[in-house]
Amino acid sequence: MRLDGLSCSYRSDRRDLVVVFRDVSITLxxxxxxxxxxxxxxxxxxxxxxxxxxxxxxxxxxxPQEFQESLFPALSLNGNLALVVASDGTGRSDPKQPxxxxxxxxxxxxxxxxxxxxxxxxxxxxxxxxxxxxxxxLRALASRSRFLLADEPFSALDANVSQRIxxxxxxxxxxxxxSALIVSHDLxxxxxxxxxxxxxPGRPFSTTRRSGMAHAVIVPVHRPTGSSGAxxxxxxxxxxxxxxxxxxx
Amino acid sequence: MSFPTPLIRRGxxxxxxxxxxxxxxxxxxxxxxxxPLVLSSPEDVAKELLHGPKTVGQRHxxxxxxxxxxxxxxxxxxxxxxxxxxxVLLGAMRKVETLAQGPLEFLRAVPPVLLxxxxxxxxxYRDAAYVWTIIVGCTPIMVLVVARGTAGGSRIRRAVLxxxxxxxWRRVLAALLEVGPYLFLGARLTASTALIIAVVSEMVIPTxxxxxxxxxxRDAGTAYDAPRVIAGIMVVGAVGVALNLVLNGxxxxxxxxxxxxxxxxxx
Numbered sequence: 001m002r003l004d005g006l007s008c009s010y011r012s013d014r015r016d017l018v019v020v021f022r023d024v025s026i027t028l029x030x031x032x033x034x035x036x037x038x039x040x041x042x043x044x045x046x047x048x049x050x051x052x053x054x055x056x057x058x059x060x061x062x063x064p065q066e067f068q069e070s071l072f073p074a075l076s077l078n079g080n081l082a083l084v085v086a087s088d089g090t091g092r093s094d095p096k097q098p099x100x101x102x103x104x105x106x107x108x109x110x111x112x113x114x115x116x117x118x119x120x121x122x123x124x125x126x127x128x129x130x131x132x133x134x135x136x137x138l139r140a141l142a143s144r145s146r147f148l149l150a151d152e153p154f155s156a157l158d159a160n161v162s163q164r165i166x167x168x169x170x171x172x173x174x175x176x177x178x179s180a181l182i183v184s185h186d187l188x189x190x191x192x193x194x195x196x197x198x199x200x201p202g203r204p205f206s207t208t209r210r211s212g213m214a215h216a217v218i219v220p221v222h223r224p225t226g227s228s229g230a231x232x233x234x235x236x237x238x239x240x241x242x243x244x245x246x247x248x249x
Numbered sequence: 250m251s252f253p254t255p256l257i258r259r260g261x262x263x264x265x266x267x268x269x270x271x272x273x274x275x276x277x278x279x280x281x282x283x284x285p286l287v288l289s290s291p292e293d294v295a296k297e298l299l300h301g302p303k304t305v306g307q308r309h310x311x312x313x314x315x316x317x318x319x320x321x322x323x324x325x326x327x328x329x330x331x332x333x334x335x336x337v338l339l340g341a342m343r344k345v346e347t348l349a350q351g352p353l354e355f356l357r358a359v360p361p362v363l364l365x366x367x368x369x370x371x372x373x374y375r376d377a378a379y380v381w382t383i384i385v386g387c388t389p390i391m392v393l394v395v396a397r398g399t400a401g402g403s404r405i406r407r408a409v410l411x412x413x414x415x416x417x418w419r420r421v422l423a424a425l426l427e428v429g430p431y432l433f434l435g436a437r438l439t440a441s442t443a444l445i446i447a448v449v450s451e452m453v454i455p456t457x458x459x460x461x462x463x464x465x466x467r468d469a470g471t472a473y474d475a476p477r478v479i480a481g482i483m484v485v486g487a488v489g490v491a492l493n494l495v496l497n498g499x500x501x502x503x504x505x506x507x508x509x510x511x512x513x514x515x516x
Contacts, residue, residue, distance in 0.1 A: 052412060057414070058414065059412070059413050059414040060412045060413065060414075061413070062408075062409060062412040062413070064405055064408070064409065066405045069403050069405040069406065070403075070405045070406055070409045071406075072406060072423060072426050072427075074426045074429060075426065083410075083415065083419055083422075083423065084409070084413045084415060143413055145413070149412075
């Protein structure tokens with residue numbers, strides 16, 4: 001899906017019009033994960049929210065940056081998942097599977113794929129921040145919506161959990177041909193999970209300066225094929241390319 | 250031997266406080282610290298409660314309280330229903346809330362008992378007049394509290410429901426979850442207010458059948474029947490405490506998030 005002409009602006013406290021970006025195009029490809037990277041205040045989250053608003057009328061698996069606030073405190077994590085997963089029309093269990101069998105529900109299946117080991121019967125207030133973020137990721141992927149939009153989805157996860165979730169998320173997006181847009185200020189996380197990364201250069205936008213979105217460049221992520229070192233050091237070359245884009249303005 | 254749980258410890262302290270107050274009352278009465286015309290002894294009050302009326306034509310205090318509670322509960326239940334619907338509507342529509350805020354604030358500022366004589370005439374001094382006085386007095390409080398809860402609900406959670414295209418009836422359920430703590434807060438605030446209005450309006454104009462703790466206590470006071478006055482006070486106080494405890498328990502079981510007291514502390 002290609003979204004053209006995306007623009008974002010708002011009124012500042014002094015009623016000045018702040019244009020974050022204008023006429024940006026984004027292509028979300030089934031089975032691929034697109035990362036968005038840039039310095040703080042460059043408009044990454046604004047881009048994600050603009051895409052969220054522009055996606056046609058169908059469910060979107062959204063992991064907000066404010067994932068803690070996105071869960072209903074009166075419901076258990078299970079209740080929070082049930083509120084979304086059973087209601088989007090696509091998140092129900094596979095009817096061909098015998099009912100009650102282990103791993104048949106979308107939540108259980110995604111949970112196993114991501115290696116998430118949190119107690120879903122807990123209420124959010126009894127959970128750590130990391131657990132809440134995992135619940136928000138689980139909710140987005142279990143909803144089985146075609147689009148996955150995630151804003152800093154790994155910010156509260158430790159290295160071990162992150163690694164498991166990178167792999168699980170990639171696998172689900174690829175096998176189920178979903179389109180994913182992941183915003184993060186952590187380039188290494190994006191490199192680990194995405195197929196390509198949109199790097200936004202420049203400093204934070206303001207009333208007088210637009211974000212560097214117009215100069216953003218897509219940097220592909222090459223993964224070692226496993227045969228030999230013929231690809232050189234893909235991580236180093238990726239970081240080098242991204243760094244060049246960042247410093248281009 | 251295990252240590253008592255915090256709940257038992259709190260309950261024990263609570264009971265100890267009540268016993269201390271009872272002992273203070275008993276000592277004050279026995280030593281005539283306060284004249285028996287005003288403060289009768291716990292024994293006399295207990296006799297009033299256990300043996301009932303001393304004169305012909307009087308009813309038992311419990312019967313008087315039952316009449317008052319019937320009207321209070323009818324008015325209070327209607328307040329919760331009306332307040333929930335209006336509060337959610339007002340909270341969801343900012344312009345309508347602004348439009349209604351002035352009249353609501355005005356009604357909240359008017360002591361409801363001042364409206365009672367008018368309502369009593371309109372409703373021919375029937376029980377409905379007492380019930381409507383409670384509704385008019387308590388609804389503005391309920392509406393304002395629920396509207397605040399609705400308007401102050403999390404934007405992120407609302408956006409999540411929209412992003413995931415959650416069905417309408419589930420969104421309503423989610424809205425009720427958001428409003429839930431405020432509904433309980435409003436219910437608790439209006440419970441005590443409803444009880445006060447019910448009793449005071451009976452003191453202003455007795456009911457048609459004369460049943461009501463307000464008029465009963467007023468008559469007993471005129472006749473210097475201190476045990477009956479204090480028995481009435483004790484029963485109404487006990488009913489108020491019981492109501493508060495029930496609501497508190499329900500709030501914790503149903504909401505599981507924050508109690509009304511926590512929310513007031515946060516505010």
